[in-house]
Amino acid sequence: MTCNGSLAPRPLNRQFPAGMISRLSSWALRGAIRSYQLTLAYFFVGACRYEPSCSAYAVEAVSEHGALKGGLLAARRICRCNPFRDGGYDPVPRARPTLICR
16 A cells, blocks of 8 residues: 555565464474374384484474474484494484574
8 A cells, every 4th residue: 555655664574474384384293293202102112223213303303494304304314214224323413593684
């Protein structure tokens, strides 16, 4: 709309809802992993060759990197967790700090 013949200023807090969608999808993914931990993980106790366990790794990766990249990191880790690998300590890689310009 117009304000005195010119365009009205856009509100500063209006953003594309991608951040909200990312948070919701990461929350849903963490909920699914937690439900796995509470139900099915009981039957696979001691099956993971890495420390922390694959489900704990997935929760941390999704929390730190978001649903897409964290999900890819978790899927890569689950594919590596097999009897032909040695295993050991494998932490989640730290996210690079992002610069926000305003």
